[in-house]
Amino acid sequence: MTNTSVIGFDVHIKRNSDGLVRVYHDESDFYSGGEFQWLDNNYACDCNRHILFQRIAGEEDESDWDIECSNTLYSIVKFVLPNGKEIEVA
Numbered sequence: 001m002t003n004t005s006v007i008g009f010d011v012h013i014k015r016n017s018d019g020l021v022r023v024y025h026d027e028s029d030f031y032s033g034g035e036f037q038w039l040d041n042n043y044a045c046d047c048n049r050h051i052l053f054q055r056i057a058g059e060e061d062e063s064d065w066d067i068e069c070s071n072t073l074y075s076i077v078k079f080v081l082p083n084g085k086e087i088e089v090a
Helices: 034-039 046-056 062-066
Strands: 007-015 021-029 074-080 086-088
Touching (some): 007 046, 021 046, 034 074, 046 062, 046 074
Antiparallel strands (some): 007 021, 007 074, 074 086
Protein backbone atom coordinates (compact mmCIF):
# COMPACT_ATOMS: atom_id res chain seq x y z
CA MET A 1 0.00 0.00 0.00
CA THR A 2 1.36 3.40 -0.97
CA ASN A 3 1.12 6.24 1.52
CA THR A 4 -0.91 9.16 0.25
CA SER A 5 -0.83 12.79 1.21
CA VAL A 6 -1.63 13.47 4.87
CA ILE A 7 -1.87 17.19 5.56
CA GLY A 8 -1.75 18.24 9.19
CA PHE A 9 -0.67 16.04 12.09
CA ASP A 10 0.07 16.37 15.80
CA VAL A 11 3.58 16.06 17.18
CA HIS A 12 3.94 15.04 20.83
CA ILE A 13 7.12 16.71 22.13
CA LYS A 14 8.59 15.67 25.48
CA ARG A 15 10.91 17.82 27.56
CA ASN A 16 13.31 15.15 28.80
CA SER A 17 14.27 16.94 32.04
CA ASP A 18 10.80 16.52 33.59
CA GLY A 19 8.82 14.34 31.15
CA LEU A 20 6.31 17.09 30.34
CA VAL A 21 4.68 16.48 26.93
CA ARG A 22 3.09 19.18 24.80
CA VAL A 23 1.35 18.78 21.45
CA TYR A 24 2.29 20.85 18.42
CA HIS A 25 0.04 20.83 15.35
CA ASP A 26 2.07 20.73 12.12
CA GLU A 27 0.26 21.73 8.92
CA SER A 28 2.75 20.07 6.57
CA ASP A 29 2.33 16.78 4.69
CA PHE A 30 3.47 13.94 6.95
CA TYR A 31 4.52 11.61 4.12
CA SER A 32 6.10 14.30 1.93
CA GLY A 33 8.73 15.60 4.30
CA GLY A 34 6.83 16.22 7.53
CA GLU A 35 8.14 13.18 9.39
CA PHE A 36 11.66 13.78 8.02
CA GLN A 37 11.56 17.40 9.20
CA TRP A 38 10.98 16.28 12.80
CA LEU A 39 13.28 13.28 12.96
CA ASP A 40 16.24 14.14 10.74
CA ASN A 41 16.04 17.77 9.66
CA ASN A 42 15.56 21.21 11.20
CA TYR A 43 13.03 20.28 13.91
CA ALA A 44 15.22 17.40 15.08
CA CYS A 45 17.45 19.96 16.82
CA ASP A 46 16.77 21.01 20.41
CA CYS A 47 17.15 24.69 19.52
CA ASN A 48 14.03 24.51 17.32
CA ARG A 49 12.13 22.03 19.50
CA HIS A 50 12.65 24.30 22.52
CA ILE A 51 11.17 27.32 20.74
CA LEU A 52 8.14 25.32 19.58
CA PHE A 53 7.69 23.73 23.02
CA GLN A 54 7.59 27.16 24.63
CA ARG A 55 5.36 28.59 21.89
CA ILE A 56 2.76 25.84 22.40
CA ALA A 57 2.12 27.11 25.93
CA GLY A 58 2.46 30.79 25.05
CA GLU A 59 5.69 30.98 27.05
CA GLU A 60 8.14 31.95 24.28
CA ASP A 61 10.41 34.93 24.89
CA GLU A 62 13.66 36.29 23.43
CA SER A 63 15.87 34.12 25.65
CA ASP A 64 14.42 30.99 24.01
CA TRP A 65 16.32 31.89 20.85
CA ASP A 66 19.64 31.45 22.68
CA ILE A 67 19.38 27.67 23.18
CA GLU A 68 22.40 25.82 21.77
CA CYS A 69 21.99 23.12 19.15
CA SER A 70 21.87 19.64 20.68
CA ASN A 71 19.71 16.52 20.58
CA THR A 72 19.21 15.57 24.24
CA LEU A 73 16.77 18.14 25.71
CA TYR A 74 13.60 17.16 23.81
CA SER A 75 12.22 13.97 22.28
CA ILE A 76 9.38 13.21 19.91
CA VAL A 77 7.08 10.71 21.60
CA LYS A 78 4.67 10.13 18.72
CA PHE A 79 2.88 11.57 15.73
CA VAL A 80 -0.91 11.46 15.47
CA LEU A 81 -2.38 11.63 11.98
CA PRO A 82 -5.79 13.19 11.24
CA ASN A 83 -7.42 9.75 11.05
CA GLY A 84 -6.28 9.05 14.64
CA LYS A 85 -3.43 6.72 13.67
CA GLU A 86 -0.62 7.00 16.19
CA ILE A 87 2.98 6.53 15.06
CA GLU A 88 5.24 5.92 18.05
CA VAL A 89 8.81 7.19 17.83
CA ALA A 90 11.50 5.00 19.41
